[in-house]
Amino acid sequence: MKLVRYGEPGRERPALLDAAGVLRDLSGIVPDIAGAALLPEGLAAIRAADPASLPKVEGSPRIGACIGGVGKFICVGLNYSDHAAESGMAIPDEPVLFMKPPNCIVGPYDNVEIPRGSQKTDWEVELGIVIGKTAKYVSVENAYDHVAGYCVINDVSERHFQLERGGQWDKGKGCDTFGPIGPWLVTTDEITDPHVLDMWLEVDGKRYQNGSTRTMIFNVPFIVSYISKFMSLQPGDIISTGTPPGVGLGQKPPVYLTAGQTMRLSIAGLGEQQQTTVAAA
Template sequence: MKLLRWGPAGQERPGILDASGTARDLSGLVPDIAGPVLSDAGLAMLRALDPETLPKVPEDARLGPCVGGTGKVICIGLNYSDHAAETGAEVPPEPITFMKATSALCGPNDPIIIPAGSRKTDWEVELAIIIGTQARYVQQADAFSHIAGYTIGNDVSERDWQAHRSGQWTKGKSSDHFGPVGPWLVTRDEVPDPQNLRLWLNVNGDKMQDGSTATMVYGAGFLVSYLSQFFTLHPGDIIMTGTPPGVGLGMKPPRYLSPGDVVELGIDGLGQQRQDVIADPRA
């Protein structure tokens, strides 16, 4: 099952894809793709519907982030051994974790906004886990029961701010529109092996990233269990699981985004994103 949210930013409505790939409006049945809707019971209720009986979403409707009510976005750094190598870093003995502000979240086809003063805005295609039920002190064997599904994330990053502006990575990860998520929440029953997914990213048609979640150091189930030892995971929380090689920082010389660039990315079975790169119109 593929769930989505559509409409103007901040006013998104819930939706579902039918068998033909047409988006259908769920707003008459549930308030959002959030909270109890993400539980196994909530998803079972949606799965029992006949989507073709629901109103069609307008074809030109904007897609928003595919999950609502996100309290936190937890990111995992250097979680692909080959990506760690391209950045000159060691594979960490435990997952590196940092937070991305929820205000960075945007739709899968919204523009990437380069913030004022940025010199090194970079891209990162990532598998994103969406939590479905509260998780605290979860054993790895039980971790998948707390996952509602998966989606695509682009962990857009300002490398100069991340590395050279002191303190945590968060300030280089949290600018507005630095968190495109979607197009769909694909429920976990449709992703039997999250560690066997191809993921890729192009800039202006040039292939930059082409990897597989098979090379992740710490897999999806481990990450849910690991993070739940430190804090409670709530429905709608997003875990960005890291990126494969091919980021701009790792190129020789490094390559970063500029206004006018076009970023396209995708993960097998989870859809695709497309972002125009623009300068911040408020600057």
């Protein structure tokens, strides 16, 4: 299934995308694509509904982030060997973890703000894992049982804030609008293997990232199991799993975003995003 949230920010409604590409409202089945709706029984209730019997969403509403009420937005850094090389950093022995605050989350077509004082705002197309069942000390073998599905994430980053302002990476990762998510949550039954997905990102029509999840260092079940040893994961938590090479930091010379540009990005089977960059008010 492809699950969607549509409507104005803070007032999104749940929907699914049917086989014909039509949005069907799910408000009569679940209150939101969040929390209990992502449990196995919640997804089963959605799956049991006949899409043709659900109300059609009229017009062209705004598409919001595909997950609501996110508790934790956890990211894995340097998880692609070729991206680590372009960044001049060693391949990690264990996953590098950092957090993005949930308030950075926006829809897949919403504007991305260039923060005040920004010198090096950058892009990163990433595979997102959406947790569907509480995970605490889970094994690698059982990790998939705790995954509801996958989505596209643009892990927007300000490299000057991240790497040159002292302290942790979070300063350059959590600015408002730095977490476009969606357009869809694609449930695991539609993605046979999340480690063979092509992914790309363009800025103003120029393709900078053109990679694949095949080059991930730590795979999906390992990541879920690993993180669950340090913190419990709840339904609706999101894990962003790292980016392939081609980020602005890795260009020679580096290239960074300015206001008035357009980013387009996609992962095979998970849909496409597009954002315009604007100066922060």
